[in-house]
Amino acid sequence: MTDSSLPESTGADVAAVAREHSRTGRSAEALRRAVVDHLRYSIGRPAAALEPSHYYRALALAVRDRMQDNRAVSTQTSLDLDSKVTCYLSAEFLMGPQLGANLLNLGIEDAAREALAELGQDYDTVLACEEEPGLGNGGLGRLAACYLDSLATLERPAIGYGIRYEFGIFDQEIHDGWQVEKTDNWLDNGNPWEIAKPDVSYLVNWGGYAEHYTDDTGADRVRWVPGRVLKGVAYDTPIQGYGVKTCNVLTLWSARAVKSFALEAFNTGDYYKAVEDEVNSETVTKVLYPNDEPEVGKRLRLLQQYFFVSCSLQHILHIVDDLADLSVHELPQRFAIQLNDTHPSIGVAELMRLLVDERLLSWEEAWEITVATFGYTNHTLLPEALETWPLTMFAESLPRHLEIIYEINRRFLDEVDAKFPEDAERLRRMSLIGEDNGKSVRMAHLATVGSHAINGVAALHSDLLKGSVLKDFYEMWPERFSNKTNGVTPRRFVGLANPGLRALLDDTIGAGWLTDLAKLRGLENHVDDPVFQDRWRAVKRANKARLADYVRANAGVELNADWLFDVQVKRIHEYKRQHLNLLHIVAEYQRLKQNPELRLTPRAYIFGGKAAPGYFLAKRIIKLINAVGETVNNDPHVSQFMKVAFVPNFNVQNGQLIYPGADLSEQISTAGKEASGTGNMKFMINGALTIGTLDGANVEMREEAGAENFFLFGLTVDQVQQIKRDGYRPSDYINGELATALDLIGNGTFSHGDTEVFRPIVDNLRFDDPFLVCADFASYLECQDRVSAAWQDTGAWTRMSILNTARSGKFSSDRAIAEYCDDIWDVSALTVL
Ligand SMILES: *Cc1c(COP(=O)(O)O)cnc(C)c1O
Numbered sequence: 005m006t007d008s009s010l011p012e013s014t015g016a017d018v019a020a021v022a023r024e025h026s027r028t029g030r031s032a033e034a035l036r037r038a039v040v041d042h043l044r045y046s047i048g049r050p051a052a053a054l055e056p057s058h059y060y061r062a063l064a065l066a067v068r069d070r071m072q073d074n075r076a077v078s079t080q081t082s083l084d085l086d087s088k089v090t091c092y093l094s095a096e097f098l099m100g101p102q103l104g105a106n107l108l109n110l111g112i113e114d115a116a117r118e119a120l121a122e123l124g125q126d127y128d129t130v131l132a133c134e135e136e137p138g139l140g141n142g143g144l145g146r147l148a149a150c151y152l153d154s155l156a157t158l159e160r161p162a163i164g165y166g167i168r169y170e171f172g173i174f175d176q177e178i179h180d181g182w183q184v185e186k187t188d189n190w191l192d193n194g195n196p197w198e199i200a201k202p203d204v205s206y207l208v209n210w211g212g213y214a215e216h217y218t219d220d221t222g223a224d225r226v227r228w229v230p231g232r233v234l235k236g237v238a239y240d241t242p243i244q245g246y247g248v249k250t251c252n253v254l255t256l257w258s259a260r261a262v263k264s265f266a267l268e269a270f271n272t273g274d275y276y277k278a279v280e281d282e283v284n285s286e287t288v289t290k291v292l293y294p295n296d297e298p299e300v301g302k303r304l305r306l307l308q309q310y311f312f313v314s315c316s317l318q319h320i321l322h323i324v325d326d327l328a329d330l331s332v333h334e335l336p337q338r339f340a341i342q343l344n345d346t347h348p349s350i351g352v353a354e355l356m357r358l359l360v361d362e363r364l365l366s367w368e369e370a371w372e373i374t375v376a377t378f379g380y381t382n383h384t385l386l387p388e389a390l391e392t393w394p395l396t397m398f399a400e401s402l403p404r405h406l407e408i409i410y411e412i413n414r415r416f417l418d419e420v421d422a423k424f425p426e427d428a429e430r431l432r433r434m435s436l437i438g439e440d441n442g443k444s445v446r447m448a449h450l451a452t453v454g455s456h457a458i459n460g461v462a463a464l465h466s467d468l469l470k471g472s473v474l475k476d477f478y479e480m481w482p483e484r485f486s487n488k489t490n491g492v493t494p495r496r497f498v499g500l501a502n503p504g505l506r507a508l509l510d511d512t513i514g515a516g517w518l519t520d521l522a523k524l525r526g527l528e529n530h531v532d533d534p535v536f537q538d539r540w541r542a543v544k545r546a547n548k549a550r551l552a553d554y555v556r557a558n559a560g561v562e563l564n565a566d567w568l569f570d571v572q573v574k575r576i577h578e579y580k581r582q583h584l585n586l587l588h589i590v591a592e593y594q595r596l597k598q599n600p601e602l603r604l605t606p607r608a609y610i611f612g613g614k615a616a617p618g619y620f621l622a623k624r625i626i627k628l629i630n631a632v633g634e635t636v637n638n639d640p641h642v643s644q645f646m647k648v649a650f651v652p653n654f655n656v657q658n659g660q661l662i663y664p665g666a667d668l669s670e671q672i673s674t675a676g677k678e679a680s681g682t683g684n685m686k687f688m689i690n691g692a693l694t695i696g697t698l699d700g701a702n703v704e705m706r707e708e709a710g711a712e713n714f715f716l717f718g719l720t721v722d723q724v725q726q727i728k729r730d731g732y733r734p735s736d737y738i739n740g741e742l743a744t745a746l747d748l749i750g751n752g753t754f755s756h757g758d759t760e761v762f763r764p765i766v767d768n769l770r771f772d773d774p775f776l777v778c779a780d781f782a783s784y785l786e787c788q789d790r791v792s793a794a795w796q797d798t799g800a801w802t803r804m805s806i807l808n809t810a811r812s813g814k815f816s817s818d819r820a821i822a823e824y825c826d827d828i829w830d831v832s833a834l835t836v837l
Pocket of ligand 1: 656
């Protein structure tokens with residue numbers, strides 16, 4: 005150990021060894037010195053000006069140093085041992101705050117706490133300074149982040165590839181009950197986690213035309229003459245595994261102008277035109293597009309997708325050529341490339357272009373490599389969410405890729421025709437080019453044809469895929485299809501989010517559960533132990549008190565932590581049916597109004613979630629939640645039994661407070677609409693009971709937990725389809741408490757007499773109701789009454805809560821990633837020493 009009083013790092017070489025140690029040491033003392041070092045050399049503010057945010061950045065840099073050390077060894081080991089690498093291509097990575105997770109994974113939380121204390125800083129205050137990188141909309145982006153954590157923890161070499169959006173998902177504020185969007189300036193105070201690599205950069209073409217020519221050997225060749233050229237620059241963030249040395253990387257691409265491209269403008273004296281081009285180039289990675297918005301062929305969105313995919317594939321080929329010294333024919337043996345939904349699916353055509361046009365491989369060779377390398381994960385069955393691009397726009401943007409897609413399609417349809425002769429209708433359905441309302445390129449078809457493995461994200465979803473949107477493809481290649489049920493990382497969603505539960509679990513079943521979540525089964529031995537039950541309840545009570553504090557500060561609603569906490573947090577969408585939840589609340593309100601003697605089970609209804617800025621009805625649903633809340637919370641009688649709170653700006657950070665504080669998890673989507681869900685799993689692991697439909701992963705959660713520990717309601721997928729076939733009429737279901745609830749919402753009860761503001765919601769439910777809210781209402785109400793009754797028996801509820809956690813092991817992203825590695829990627833563990 006070094007003498008801590010040594011004024012090290014002052015330029016003298018007296019403490020050369022100590023300097024080294026402050027980059028990598030794990031003790032509190034080494035960390036303290038590292039923080040002091042970074043405050044002086046990386047932050048550079050006078051002592052009197054130092055605030056917690058400076059300590060945050062200094063500590064983050066100190067932690068990054070430790071990860072970079074592991075990262076260097078990980079990369080070298082992977083290259084030395086010729087290991088296979090997973091490349092996870094995703095337009096979104098919803099990482100959440102990094103500091104706490106990295107300290108946990110490095111095993112230096114206590115050391116950091118102590119180091120900060122010695123410097124007079126409070127750990128929680130310092131950690132709270134981090135601005136979360138909101139580079140995703142919701143579940144899909146968060147899944148990618150959980151998968152990176154599991155890949156590193158399972159010691160699988162992996163690279164995440166995505167887009168470094170300058171503005172992530174908007175910050176949501178609530179003004180007068182309405183959602184107001186504010187730009188997310190997450191980079192304003194810099195990002196201590198990333199390392200800019202200006203020398204790791206690639207050119208990306210756009211527009212122009214494809215030129216066919218004959219080369220010296222007489223072969224037909226194509227070169228793409230672009231209308232525009234951009235440059236992508238890499239920013240690398242280390243991804244540390246838990247309890248292991250493995251440290252992977254997330255590479256995000258940022259767009260820059262190409263200087264030489266603007267030269268002409270300089271020559272003709274048009275300096276301002278050149279600067280303008282530069283500014284335009286950089287807009288490519290400016291902003292994350294919200295999903296759930298009726299997308300009208302946004303050219304910039306296609307450019308974003310192509311931009312990050314092209315950079316990523318060029319980077320992979322650079323590793324093949326220059327670092328690993330491989331032949332491109334070995335690509336599938338050394339790299340597995342996974343397409344997270346269709347957003348990166350242009351990669352299929354881009355890899356073909358790189359191999360055929362630039363590496364001069366034959367079409368057949370290139371196609372074999374491409375299909376063997378790619379895998380495709382489908383995330384939705386909603387037809388309106390399947391990506392297609394208008395053909396004319398696509399042709400103007402990616403002329404060479406369109407030619408390649410036509411050729412893929414020609415050969416593919418020949419294959420279909422050989423297998424299913426004289427079936428013109430099938431050819432039309434399966435074509436990569438849609439003819440329905442104007443010609444379009446079907447990205448899900450491109451991803452499917454170009455991949456050797458296609459998977460859905462929950463058992464039910466994978467089955468429905470094979471029977472609906474990808475049915476023809478399943479009939480063509482049944483062996484390519486499999487299911488990979490989603491999972492979430494227990495490190496972030498229990499280890500970090502629920503320290504009380506973490507301590508209780510460590511104490512009861514030992515610490516192994518954090519990397520082997522199936523070990524939670526050990527809790528079943530304690531489920532009837534009254535002492536353990538008391539401790540279980542105390543943990544949940546403390547989490548609820550913590551959540552109540554947050555709700556008071558951020559939603560201005562006072563909650564009683566002894567009440568049942570009923571929580572629905574997720575993107576606001578009609579298919580997720582926040583309005584069904586609201587109808588139950590209004591029905592309870594009405595019951596109390598009608599019968600003042602009624603002693604309802606007291607409940608706190610907690611909502612959170614963002615609506616896409618252009619999604620009219622979703623934004624109105626937020627207003628309705630807040631309006632019902634205002635009425636309920638301010639009614640002296642009603643508010644003795646119910647409160648309604650909308651937590652603004654639901655994100656990973658406040659999610660970590662919300663999931664552990666829930667008693668009841670609302671997973672109430674129309675059956676067949678939610679591919680899997682992952683929020684449902686976060687709640688379950690943290691001991692909430694679920695009220696839910698047989699949709700997505702709910703089905704498997706109920707199987708694991710046991711039907712007696714799950715509140716099931718609602719129509720099944722088959723029943724939903726039957727009702728739709730028969731011609732659904734909401735009016736058949738609107739009677740009794742549902743009729744009254746709709747009347748109250750429509751007649752201004754919650755809107756100071758305004759009968760217009762909620763008319764769009766009421767009319768939608770009365771006359772259209774595409775997500776069968778009315779058809780499921782009676783079943784939901786009856787089920788909620790069972791929930792209220794169950795809550796009265798504290799012992800029985802606690803038992804169910806324990807069993808939900810005990811049986812949640814399947815929903816670890818470690819299980820999911822192990823399945824991807826074994827069944828799709830063929831990537832094995834590589835121990836880094
Ligand atoms: C887990 C998570 C989601 C996904 O929630 P679902 O309930 O599965 O839709 C969305 N947003 C955030 C911030 C999350 O952490």
